Every structure is written in structure tokens, then in C-alpha cells.
Amino acid sequence: MLSMTQSPDDHAARIRSEASAWLARLRSGDCTPDDTEHFNAWLAAAPQHREAYRRAERLWADLAALSRVAQPQLRQAQRFYARSRAKRRWRAAGLAAAAMLTGILALNPAIWHWLNAEPYQTAKGMRRTVLLSDGTSIELNTDSALRVFYSGQRRTVWLERGEAWFNVFHDSDRPFEVVAGDGRIRDIGTQFNVRRDLDRVSVAVRDGEVAVFAKSQAAPLHVNAGQQTRYGEAGGAEPVQTSDLMAISAWRNGILLVKNRTLAEVAEELERYHPVAIDVTDAKLCGLAVSGRFPANDLELTLKTIATALPVQVVAVDRDHIAIRPNR
Template sequence: MNIVAREHHETAADWLARLESPECTPAERAAFEDWLAASAQHVEAFLEAERLHAMAASLRADPALRAAVPVPVMRPRRPVRPASRRWPLALAASLVLALGVLGWMRLQPGPVATAEYATAVGETRQVVLEDGTRMTLDTGTVVATAFGRDTREVELVQGRVRFEVGEDPARPFRVQAAASTIRDIGTTFQVTRRGDDVDVGLVEGEVDVSRNDGAASVRLAPGERVRVDAQGRFSRVQALDLPMAEGWPRGELVFRDRRLEDLVLEMNRYSAKPLRLGDPSLAGLSVSGVFRANAQGELVAALQEGWGLGAEDEGDAIVLRAAPR
């Protein structure tokens, strides 16, 4: 039993003793009823105190135990007024009232705590929510949360987020992004929203990805991903690029035999001044490497040295071209 529970039980025992006393006043009974109605734990503690009191009374009535206990010397005591027997009825009524109120409270939706989180271009951020869920927000991301007594709802407005979901079986964890809803089943997963296209990748555990209208859904296994377009149409389930998925939360862009066009698009999400391909034939150039997400200059230098590209700052963009031969 923890400290708080022990305090509840001690308080309940004190109330029971006071209510048994002929000197208990109406004000004290009213205070007891307020205490009882304040918490379900108070009700449970008082019922347990009554149960223990009844057990003790039955033991006192046991003939064998009575014979084994020496008869105490009785001393005169001052007379007291007879105890009122109306208190059990009041107690029963207060218990019914408290349980009814608590039951009603459990049926109400309760307050919902809302919050918004955002990152600027080039920024990543980690947020730990009240349930222990850890969110890693990628660059240019906007997220809204709404946590209630029975629900945990997150909306991805734009960007990319990695979720490491805290355990709370009583409150399902759901992420809404455009036409998609992702329901967590104890997982680490990532959701990317660009416009109204959504990409969901599962690192560990399980998630169900469904359309908002519930007309279609797919369950992902670890290492899988799926895309959902603005009309709620699912792509086929594909393999998740785990090195890349594990890299960006650390600030790294991990590419393995990927198109240069994809690397440029990814790096541009972190930079105020974009990279642009001056020669369309460069789009399919195969690139591998680990690049710091917020270090555009390092990437340009690597492309110049390793792939022989040229780069020119044209004011509004850095243009990549094949180096002249």
C-alpha cells in the first residue's frame, strides 16, 4: 500500500470511530459526507474500514476467544447520552450519493488539455507529453494535442514526427493527419505529412492506419511503411528505410543508393536558401552517405568533391550543375 492509500485508510478509520461516538455532531457528519464524495478512493477506504470493523466485532463475539481473554477490571465512567441510531441511515444515503456522483462523473467526457507545438525551418525539437509519450518534431512541423480522461488525440498539421508512445491502456493514442488516422498499439512510429499526402512508418510495435471514415485500413509490422493520399487511397505496404528513419531524429540524413533529387528535396526542408538542380540529368544520380541535416554547405562540398559537381550561388538558390570537362 502506498503512502496516499495508507493515509486514506487511516482517515477512513478515524471517521468510522468518530461516527460511532455518541458525541459526533451534525457538522462532523456533514464534513464526513463531503470527504466521502470527494474521491472514489475515499469510498473504497471507508468500505474497507467498515469491513475490518465488522470482522473485529465478530471476533469479539467468538466464545473461544472470549474465554481466552481475561476479563478486564471495569472502572466507573461518567454517563453519556444514548448514541443516535440514525447515523447508519445517513451513512448509507451518503454512500449511495457518493457512488452515484462518482459514477456520473466517470460517464462525463471530462476536461481536455490542448496544446500546440511547432518547429521553425532548420529546427528539430523533442517534447515529452504528460503520459510519457516522447515526440520528436522535425523541421517545419506543426502538431496539436488534445488529452482527456479517456483519450489521447494528436493532429499532425504539417511536417514529420516520431512518436515513442507512453503506455496507457485506458486511453487510446491516435494521430490524425489529413485523410488518415493512425491508432497506436504500443509502438514507436513516424508520420510525415506533406500537403495532404501522409506517410506512416513503423519502427517497433504495431499500428493501424485507417481512413478517417473507417472504410479502409492496414496494420503495419515493424520495418514497414505505407502512404495515404489526399483521397484516402493506400499505397502498397513497402519496406521502411530504417537507417534514414533512425537518422533524422539525431539530425542526420542517411542516404543509401538514393537519387540526388531526393537528397536535395530532403536537405531543402532544413534550409532557408534551397538547392536546385541546374541540370535535369543530375536528378537520378545515385548518392550514398550520412549528411548533417542543418549543414547545407557540407553537403555541397561533399557533392563537389565526391561526385564532381559544381555549385553556384544565384541569390535565391544554390544551383548544382555537372562540372565542365
């Protein structure tokens, strides 16, 4: 029940602080059965307690995905909590952790933007087009996920995995940036494709120009129409080279256009589009060259075509596992 001097906002803030304190305590590594009993009693005392604790869990889970952005502040919070816990002042530590979290969000606006961004994703074998409020469109390829944040000052997209095609409405007052891996791509009025494979990111431009800011690169790399580059966790962007836009963008029409790729690479690519594991069982087969135009949504036809062109046989081991073996 609210006291006569406590406003609803103060009451909600207190519950959020208590939820953060309990979250810190339960994950401290030395939580006792007595602590657990008291936590369960607190949780059952009011629906607001349960909701606040769920929100605290979701927020910390989201922050874990942004550990690189907030790493210094998170380490500081962890050290502070460890010292406080050693003195058995765990409730104060939990409240301080909540305050520290507020500081992290204030010092790192990118975290706040990410937490408030709109998520979009596709399953394997699916594609999706997203039309944004300014007329910009984003096409997501198979098994892809991104977040979009728009404000009066900025437009930011985080490509968390997969591949996307961007057709950007240029606005010099609101830069459009794609954050992917250890770099970011800034639009300068263009259409471009970004693909992220773990920490390896490929950028290809169809029209206009983008500026690529890689992690260890002093100055941005400018990529123009018909060009591409790549960057990864280890260093800066690779030198700009001519791109094969037809092959890169064929996925937008449901096509895999393969030009002189190894069988191992093609098998890995097919796994992006279909929920199966494809195992090339013989090392000598891995380097066989594959070229062709394949329907992205028809795995059986693609594998039959490959087996006709190469000295291999395709065997369904089980529903989720396919083996490509030497043709005997």
C-alpha cells in the first residue's frame, strides 16, 4: 500500500530498485536458501513485483547482447557489486547496480537506442520487406535479424545476423547507418547489400555510395556503385573491388546464383536456407567447383542438379541430416 507521502512514481521506482537488488543477489553465486525464501515471498506479495522482476531480467539479457558497447561500465558495476557483496551489503549493492545501470544508459546512448529499437527477423527459407516511415525499405534474406531505431536526429539499423538489402531515402540531416559486427556503414544516398556471417561483414553497393567505418581503421572507406568490400574482427576493411551484383542480389528473387564456388561453400550456403545439416564426407569433394542457378526454396532440386553435374551422390541420413558422398 502507498504511504501518504509516497507518490505512485516513487513507489514504482522503489519496486524497480528492489527487483534489481533481488536479481543481483540471486545471480551472485552465494545465494542462500533463506534468501530464496525471502525472494519468493517478495515476488508473491504483489503482481507489480513479478512484472518488475521480469523486466529486470529482460533488460539484463538485452544488455548482455551489447557487452562490447558497455563493457567498461559493466566491469565497473561488477567490481562494485563484488566488493559490496563481500561486506554482506547485498541490498545496497543491488540498489547501486540499478543506479549503475541508469548511468550506463546515460553514458552510452547507443544502448538506449538499441533497447528501444524495433526488431525484425526471418526464419530459414523466408524473406521479408520492411517499409520504414521515411520511405526507406529493407529486404531481409533468410535467417536474418535486425533492429531499427528512428529519432529526430538519427536513423540506425543493427544487423545482428544474416543479410539485408537497403534502399535508403537520403536525408542529410538524419544520417542512416547500419551497425554490423565491428563496423558500421553510413549511407550517402544509395542502394546496398550487407551480409553478416558471425563477425565477417560484406558490403556491396548498387547505386550511390556508402562510407564504411571498420573497427581499426582511422578513416572511412568509400564504396561506390558496382563496388564491394569486407571487414572483420581482426582489422580494417579490405581494399575496394568490383562486385558481382547479379550474384549478390539474386536472393531477392529467390535465386542462389553460384559462380565457381567450392562444394563445401555451396553446402554451407544451402544450410542458411534450409533447416538441415549438409555434410560433405570426403575431403577431396570439398574443393570441387560448382556453378549454377538454383531455386533457394527447393533443396531437393538443387542437390539433384549438383549430383548430376559432379561425381557425387546425395544421401538423406535422416530428416535433418544430408550427406554428400563420392559417387561409387
